[in-house]
Amino acid sequence: MNAPRSPVEKIKSESRHLRGTLVESLADAVTGAIADSDTQLIKFHGSYQQDDRDLRDERRQQKLEPAYSFMIRTRTPGGVVTPAQWLKLDAIATTYASHTLRLTTRQAFQFHGIVKRELQTTMQAINAALIDTIAACGDVNRNVMVGANPHESYAHASVHAWAERLSERLKPKTRAYFEIWLGETKIADSDQGWEPVYGATYLPRKFKVAFALPPVNDVDVFAHDLGFIAVVERGGVPGFNVTVGGGMGATHGDDKTYPRLADVLGFISPEQLLAVAEAVVTTQRDFGDRTERKHARLKYTIADRGIDWFKREVERRLGFALQPARPFAFAHSGDRFGWSEGHDGRWHLNLRIEAGRIADRGHATHLSGLREIANVHKGEFRLTPNQNLIVANVAAADRGAIDALVAAHGLDGFRTATPLRLNALACVALPTCALAMAEAERYLPELVAKVELLLAAHGLSDAPIGLRVSGCPNGCSRPYLAEIALVGKAPGRYNLMLGADARGQRLNRLHRENIDEAAIVAELDVLFARYAGERGDGEGFGDFLLRAGVIAPSRRAAIALETMT
Amino acid sequence: MSALPALPISVLPEEKSGEILRLLEGLEPAALWWLSGYTAALAGQSGAAVRGAAPGARDAGPQERLTIVYGSQTGNAKRLAEKLAREAEGAGLGVRLLRADAYPQRELKNERLLAIVISTQGDGDPPDDARGLVEFLAGKRAPPLPDLKFAVLGLGDSSYPQFCAIGRKLDARLAELGASRLAVAGEADLDIETVATPWLDRTLSAAREALKASSPRAATVTPLRAVAAATLSEWTRERPFAAELLVNQRITARNGTRDVRHLELSIEGSAFAYEPGDALGVWPTNPPALVEAILDSLHLDGDSAVALAGETRTLRSWLLEKRELTKLARPFVAAHAAQARAADLNRLLAPDRTADLGVLLQSHQVIDLLHAHPADWTGEDFVAALRPLTPRLYSIASSRKAVGDEVHITVASLVYDAFGSAHSGAASAYLAAREDGARVPVFHEANERFRLPKDTSRDIIMIGPGTGVAPFRAFQQERSAIGARGRNWLFFGNPHFERDFLYQLEWQAALKDGSLHRLDLAFSRDQPQKIYVQQRLRERGRELYEWLENGAQLYVCGDATRMAKDVHAALIELVAEHGGRNREQAAEYIDALQQQGRYARDVY
């Protein structure tokens, strides 16, 4: 531990609880960017500095700086918003942002393309919608996910309540956010004695929490630093199985980094939840690697020190021992589209939003359509962990009106699309993502169309195969949990990963490295042919590849599975 | 009064007919009678050049020297004044050549022979260097001048309503003060030589007569030396240098409202010894599409040969290379009105309609007039009726110390829709369309009035919105190249920060390396309420006044129609506010700066 701390650690510790020189940076009219150190701090406030990578070269030649703009991400636990809030967010997207709303894989909204001089105004508008962006990014607990599972109405309600309380508890307490964005005047030393959980340097790295509601694993609970699998009995929730040390992100050619499935730690009762979460977070705070950011996530702390050590440390902090894990079973990790009735007799419409991007494009006037729906909808909206949207809590009588609007604005694609298209995920990648190595969101429609042709050729059009694309190995679309995944390596080139299950319990494996579309299609063509001929009854594509020995079993996956039955 | 009938074209060359119409306008019958007698007298005399017909031209005064004073913004008047000075010297006359603001006003009453060459700027305003003299002459303090003989050459652009206003004003005022005309005033349009050359001849010969055979005298002419320096290069306005285009780079973003180009030209071998503040003259070729459109609408054959003033070329080539098509001028309007028998057009030529005419001239190009008022033209008459093509000037945006044998300019494409079709400016469209390697006919136009302070420790304040920023790029390059100790403060503005922050990366770098000390920006359309540089000037009023009090040099470049005026007003305001002066005193303070050459403008 005597290696030097990472530069970001220095920036955090000198930032006076995330203030840095943000105010000065915002005032600098000569550039659309902010100071380098502030680009690290602004993340904690829910925003990223980006630039339109499509224009970089062109603008350099034009003697203009890059087209800097800011992405803003909301903190919306479980991705639930009211129609009134939706309308406000929509107005922000069309007034300050790029006329799109982006639903993320963590049930948050993202605005892209906000210019610096409108950043404060936009932040204020978001807060005026009673939504904030605190800790939506940065080395803190991120947006807390909750399985969208609309069927389990009562369970969802209580789990969601817990998620919100946890989100509040792990929210940074500094007033910096209110001073910088909302013009709150700084009380003398308002930053003294704050951050009881985090301390002055916050966490070594981002921290992610998810609540799953079996049998649906839409949140991919094993992909998060901390997970809670609700045990549902007679509609109620007596407690949770706790999972720790999951994560997707990796770096090409650096085998000290890897995606990892979480370990199941044990069972807890709801009253213990906040304390357990705090114990896990503070353990990572004190033992996480602050010298190497690529190695700073909880998954590495646990992998390096062992799950038993970790459990002891957490229990020491708690002062009590966790109960043994209770059995649980997941059926799938995808969404179930169309209308479904909840236990409470209310109705929920799960819409497909390709790659989470809500925009008006040609006849697909999704942005306008959802605006009109928000105008009449009396329930709430629920973002799914798969970048989709649920129009939730609709009275049977109101379904017709909503169906009409859905049809009118081309939001009814889910009725006809293939399972492949419905379940595909893609991260944002180009042009806004600074880390993208290849296209993802913009490439998905084209890619899906090509794969659909293959499937049709092999009579597999109805096969529910999971496909996920990420523009780089960070894995924002949780690609390592997809039966087929493309992980960006260079423009037009991807690593082809294969063989995860459909329940988020087995990681896929690298099948072919750094290949282009033609090679990808060729590979899949062969494998689809075999799958069509040799698959067993209801056998998923990933499971088949494993059985057929196309990919070797992954040990890490097994650990998660053992504790399950 | 009703419009004058158009002169029968056959009798006179087109340009002349237009000018004569203009001269006659609004004259009282008495004056008209006098003129008829006068011109008859001229006709009686032999020789083409109009000679000393002015009464009393024969009796020479005691002082045997011709004083030549010029007021010039972009160097044309200066060039002609210098030409006159050289020729007068050559003819053995005593000459002193002075820029208007260098003329010692108290000497006026003793002056005997005075030639004034002066342009009109702004909206009928004097060039900056002549403001003081024009005010003095117009004012009560102007002395009676019974002994003075004078000749005025006004330079102007007949596409402006106030054509040659200043030349006319001085000519009239000097006469009013009792002085007599050495030669009839000249009113030169953009095809300057057409009028200037005869005026020079008649003025010179008249001066000759006035100061018989007097012994040549060493002329006190500082600027002449400057001329010597400037004419080192064999390449001139009339004999431009074919510069190779090295770079033609758009520097506004693709979604930008305006297409602004950064052009780099090689001047290797031209010996252009340009200084920051100078301009580059460019001889454009008219848009080929426009030429074809005109040929079509006139049903004329572009390949037909047209001979004019001893020169023969195809009609197409006349229109492409030798005539103004994009700028409309009064003479053509007059000629076309006659040709098209367009009464309404004719009415616009009436003296009480100058404003309406001005609007027509600014908003119409030749083709628009042809469409609106169809007429039959022969190739010959058409070419004769049009004004000769004139070069366009562009502020030089580079310092030789930084770019060596190159010259950089910043060109805003002038494109707009009018009368249902796309219109463009001749030179800006021509330049925007050139590709690397192309040869562009250019010349160097010195501008002594817009120079960096010799004392490099002086602070400078540069106000240059839009393409007005061009010369300040040159200033910045020069000042950091020579390591000037004075501070540099730039005010820049344009519609949008993201799209048209001209040379943004360079200014940012200059701020970083400390060679630019302050940069204040006004992007007018980035917020609901428009913000322009003058507002920034007011906001920074206190510091700005301190800089001025510290001896800072002030420069303004760019749009003349609105920006320069508003900036001027803002300067007076802030001097009043922060200098504890009333408006008059503040105005005097600014005028003083102008007189001391500490407030220089290069506006267009």
Ligand code: SRM
């Ligand atoms: C929007 C979103 C993808 C999407 O298509 O929805 C996203 C987008 C970005 N992620 Fe992510 N991540 C998103 C979910 C994820 C997930 C999935 C999840 O959390 O369930 C992961 C994998 C799980 C994990 O954390 O291991 C993920 C792992 C990363 C990583 C790698 C982290 C690691 O420790 O390995 C980075 C890069 C980093 O943090 O250095 C990253 C960084 C980024 C950035 C901010 C790029 C950057 O740092 O400059 C991307 C912004 C792109 C843009 O222009 O909007 N994103 N990111 C998701 C927003 C979630 C949210 O609302 O908070």
Ligand SMILES: Cc1cc2nc3c(=O)[nH]c(=O)nc-3n(C[C@H](O)[C@H](O)[C@H](O)COP(=O)(O)OP(=O)(O)OC[C@H]3O[C@@H](n4cnc5c(N)ncnc54)[C@H](O)[C@@H]3O)c2cc1C
């Ligand atoms: C000293 C000096 C320095 C200069 N420096 C620069 C410089 O650095 N950069 C630069 O770009 N220019 C500069 N100019 C202006 C430049 O010389 C030209 O006037 C300009 O480029 C337009 O010329 P053009 O041939 O393209 O258009 P022209 O052919 O001269 O004009 C075309 C026609 O368009 C009309 N017109 C103009 N604007 C409009 C409009 N918005 N709507 C309708 N009609 C319109 C005009 O009345 C004219 O009839 C400078 C001028 C001077 C005198």
Ligand SMILES: Cc1cc2nc3c(=O)[nH]c(=O)nc-3n(C[C@H](O)[C@H](O)[C@H](O)COP(=O)(O)O)c2cc1C
């Ligand atoms: C901004 C601007 C305004 C002008 N205004 C007038 C005007 O009002 N009347 C006129 O006759 N000429 C006007 N002109 C034309 C100039 O007088 C003409 O170009 C002249 O040749 C310039 O001579 P100089 O280089 O000596 O200044 C204007 C030119 C410019 C650039």
Ligand code: SF4
């Ligand atoms: S996976 Fe990579 S490319 Fe895609 S959004 Fe995340 S960081 Fe960007």
